[in-house]
Each structure stands twice: as structure tokens, then as C-alpha cells.
Amino acid sequence: MVSSEKYIQNRLDERKVLGTYRSLRTESDLVDFCSNDYLGFARYPALKVSIQQEIDAHPLNLNGATGSRLISGNITYTEELEQQIASFHKNEAGLLFNSGYDANVGLFSSLPQKGDTIIHDELIHASIIDGARLSHANRYTFRHNDLKSLQGKLKQAKGVCYVVIESIYSMDGDTPPIVEILKLTEQYSANLIVDEAHAVGLYPFGLISHLGVQDKVFARVVTFGKALGCHGAIILGSNLLREYLINFSRAFIYTTAASFQQIAAVKMAYELLSKSSPEIEKLNCNINLFKQGIKQSETYPLLQSDSAIQCIILNNNERAKHAAQTLQNSGLDVRAILSPTVAKGAERIRICIHSYNTAEDINLLTSTINNIIHA
Template sequence: MASSEKYIQSKLDERKLQGNYRALSPESGLIDFCSNDYLGFARSTVLKDNIRRETASHPQSLNGATGSRLISGNSAYTEELETQIAAFHQAETGLMFNSGYDANVGLFSSLPQKGDTIICDELVHASIIDGARLSYANRYIFRHNDLESLEGKLKNAKGICYVVIESVYSMDGDTPPIAEILQLTQQYGGHLIVDEAHAVGLYAAGLVSHLNLQDKVFARLVTFGKALGCHGAIVLGSDMLREYLINFARSFIYTTAAPFHQLAAIKAAYSLLKTSSADIAQLHANIGLFKMNLCVNNAYPLLHSDSAIQCLILGDNHKAKYAAIQLQNAGLDVRAILSPTVAQGSERIRICIHAYNTSEEISLLTSTINNIIHEI
């Protein structure tokens, strides 16, 4: 019998040889151009003070939830918070999960059944793919943002059909034609589900609400670990969907609920978001400044994106890693995104712009990138 250690070592060696070996690294102290903290909430002293006041106003709260929400981990505070969040996003109701991964796995593993169909954009998040794999539904992939490709899959759909997209794609930063996708989905009797993880904050309550399509979308996924600067997620939809997930979503049923401190942080973050129009405007101004100062060429294109996520395609793991190292040596925290996280040939540096980045920091970033492009 083969040794497990030999198998593990061979796979690690193979990954190192391919140039896509992953390793954890501690905080760097560099200028942040890689985190999802788009509005600066994770580092906000105002938010930290608000969380402290919220927790202090509930001295009876426990350190831990003590169990799943169906056993001992539920509270009136949790349910009131879900109601408040749903109202902010103009949804009927919502159900919170411990993470965005839990939310997507719970929804997609429990809702579609054998004989149903899930149709996903080819660039949806791994958590959606994993959830869909756990279902017994037929699964199809359509070309990224391609309506013709989507329609071809819709024509072959059986049972109840769910079309799944993101409103801002995490590795490309672009946005889909949501209204057109929704119309096409409804034309074939399907239901649209939108993951809004990277759109909340950029578009306040998300792109679906920004486009006034919230009443036509079947469900939305909102995470709290990006622009909101804390942790957790919520599935937004109908009261009936909420009750269904409580009864059938295993990642909700069989896990300890979030502790009070996490709930207080989420509540405080939403209160801050309601007064953050200036930060959102600054974020968009910084995105525009970055794009204006960058000198790209056809060999190394910048993907089209109006979001905080900006990606320069270098097409090779080694080039992407070299560029990231050069940027880090200049004091800029930019990371390489390598295959297999992205398709081979589309390796890149992924740059996240934030409301708190100064014009001087953005100028240093763009001038360094411009020099790297001429070197490689």
C-alpha cells in the first residue's frame, strides 16, 4: 500500500515545480492594495468604538453562542438584526450564516434537487461550485457574461432551474449584465441568484438594489467580511426560502451559531455604512485615479472593471510572482493570483483599491507597475 506521506509530498513538490505553491504569510506592514477592506471598516477606530459600545450595552451577552441556532444559539437580537439587514437591502427577509462559504454551500446543496438544474457563470466563487456539487441537480457552466451561452444552457434545463452569477467577480472585478441575464432567466422560467459579496459597499446595498432589481431576483448572498470589515454572511430572499434553509441547509443546522460579539460588529458596521456616502465617493474617485495613471499595453492588459478590484494580466505564474515581489519591495502590498486559482494563461496581479488609499500611494503604485511592465 502506498504511503500517505509520499502522496502528500509528491503533490506538494508538483505544485512547487509548477510555480503555484501556496503558503501563509503574516501581516506585512506594507501599503494595502490587496485586502477586501474597500471602505476601511476593518481598520476603522469609529467602528471599533461603536462595537465596544454595542457590546457594553448588552452586559448579559455570552462569550460564545453555546450551540447551533436550533438548539441554544438563537436570540431575539439575532433575529432583529436579520430583519434590519434585510430591510437595508430591500429584501423580504434573510438568514445569517457563519461565513460566505457556509451560506453558498448551504443554499446550493439544499435547494436544488435531483432533476433540477443549476447554471453557473464560469467564474463564480468556489463556494458556489462546492455547494452545487453537493446537490443532486444537473449542473451547467456558461461562458463568462455571455448571454448566448447562457441561453443555450437554459434551453436544455430540466426541473426547477437556478441561474447563478456574481454582481462583482472576485478575480476579474467586472460586473455582468444583470438586467439582461434576469430577463433571459425569467423568459425560460428560471430563478436568478446573485452573490453580492464584492458589490456591497461599492454600491452601498449592492448592485442589485442599485439597479432596482431586488424584487425580481430570487435570492442574494451578502457577506460581511469585505467592505463591512467584519465576518459572516446572509442569504436574502422570501420568508419561505428562509424557513426552508432553517430546515434543510446543513451548514446552518449543524454548526455553532456566531457569538454575540460578531453580531454586534455586524450591526455596528451596517449603522456605519448608512453614513458612509463620502467614503464610497472617495473609493470611486480612487479607482478612477488608478486607471487614469496606469499605462498598460496589449501584451499585459488591465481587465475592464469599474470596481475596487483591478487586475493586470501577465499570463504566466513566474511573471505574476516577479511583479508582486517588485511591488512589495517598493512598499506596496499587492499579491499575485496564480493558476489554478485562475485559468492558465490568465495569471495576474490583483489590485484592490480602497477609500483610504492616498493619491500619493496610488501614484507610487501606478508608477511602479508602469516600470515593471517595461521590464518583463
């Protein structure tokens, strides 16, 4: 019998040999081109002040929730915030979860049943895949943003069918043909679910509301750890869906609720988001400045993206790690994304643009990348 310690060591050694070993890093003084803090809310002094003022205005609230929301952890403040966020995104109702991962696992593990069908884009987030696996539903993958591939899978669907996409994909930064996908889901009586984690902020209400198709989308997942600069997530949909998740989503039922401090931070972040047109405009200007500064390479291309997520494909782990290290040596915090996180051959550096990045920093970034890919 092999000991668990030997098994663990062997697996870690394999990762080191393959160049895919992961390790934690603490904060640095490098210029941030890797975080999801697209609008700078996580570092925004005025938001810190407003959060503290909101906490001080409710001195009777506890430091912790003390239990799950079905036991002792539910308060009026949380329910009112859920309705405010749902209205902000032009939805009927919403239910808060402790993280985006929890929300996706909680939704997909409880809603589709054995005999139902989940069809998702091949580049969908790992949390959705994990939740789908727990559902025991039939699961199909369609080629990235490929309508013909999606239609082929829809023809095979049985039971209740759920089609799952991201409005902005977390690794490629691109946007799917949402209107055309909606036409297909309507044609085949399927339910569209959209993860909006990386769209809120670039579009204040999310891309679905920006397109005006929220009434045609069955559910949306919005996370607070990206442009909103705090933590947690919400599933948006109908009142009926909210009641179902309260009754059947294990990720909601069996976890301690978020603290008042966390809920207050989300509320204040939404209030700031409603006034953040200048930051959103600056973010879009910085995205355009970055794209204009990159000299395209056929060997190491910049992926097509109009979002804050920009990627240079470098084809293998070692080249991606070398490029990231070169950028870090230049004072720029850019990280390599390695297989198996992305497919083998699609290894890359993933650049996140922010409203607070300066033109000088972006120019240094693009010139350094150009030297790397055209060396």
C-alpha cells in the same frame, strides 16, 4: 500501498515544481493594495468603539453562542438584525451564516435537488461550485458574461432551474449584464441567484438594489468580510426561502451559531455603512485615479473593471510572482493570483483599491506597474 504521508509530500512537491505552492503570510507594514477592506471599516477606530459600546450595552449576553441556532444558539438580537439587514437591502427576509463560504455551500447544497439544474458563470466563486456539487443537480457552465451561451444552457435545463452570477466578480472585478440576464431567466422561468460579496460598499445596498431589480432576483448572498470589515454572511430572499434553509441547510443546522460579539460587529458595521457616502465617494475617486494612471499594454492588459478590483494579466505564474515581488519591494502589498486559482494563461496581479489609499500611494503603484509592463 502508498502511505498518506508520501501522497501528501508528492502533491506538495508537484505544486513547488509548478510554481503554484501556497503558504501563509502574517501582517506587514506594506501599503495595503490586496485586502477586501474597501471602505477601511476593518481598521476604522470609530467602528471599534461603537462595537465595544454595543457589547457593553448587553452585558448579559454570553461569550459564545453555546450551540446551533436550532438548539441553544438563537437570540432575539440575531433575529432582529436579520430583519434589519433584509430591510436595508430591500428584501423580505434574511438568514445569517458564519461565512460567505458557509452561506453558498448551505444554499446550493440544499435548494437544488437531483433532476434540477444549476447554470453558473464560468468564473463563479469556488464556494458556489462546491455547494452545487453537493446538490446532485445537473450543472452547466456558461461563458463569462455571455448571454448567448447562457441562453443555450437554459434551453437544456430540466426541473427547477437556478442561474447563478456574481454582481462583481471576485477575480476580474467586472459586472455582468444583470438586466439582460434577468430577461432571460424570466423568459425560461429560471431563478436568478446573485452573490453580492464584492458589490456591497461600492454600492451601499449592493448592485441589485442599486438597479432596483431586487424583487426579480430569487436570492442574494451578502458577505460581511469585505467592505463591512467584519465576518459572516446573510442569504436574502423571501420568508419562504428562509424557512426552507432553517429546515434543510446543513451548513446552518449543524454548526454553532456566531457569538454575540460577531453579531454586534455586523450590526454596527451596517449602521456605519448607512452613513458612509464620503468613504464611498473617496473609493470611487481612487479607482478612477488608478485607472487613469495605468498606461495600457497590449501584452499585459488591465482588465475592464469599474470596481475596487483591478487586474493586470501577466500570462504565467512566474511573471505574476515577479511583478508582485517587485511591487512589494517598493512597499506596496500587491499579490499574485496564480493558476489553478485562475485559468492557465490568465495569471495576474490583483489590485484592490480602498477609500483610505492616498493619491501618493496610488501614483507610486501605477508608476511601478507601468515600469513592469512596459519594461
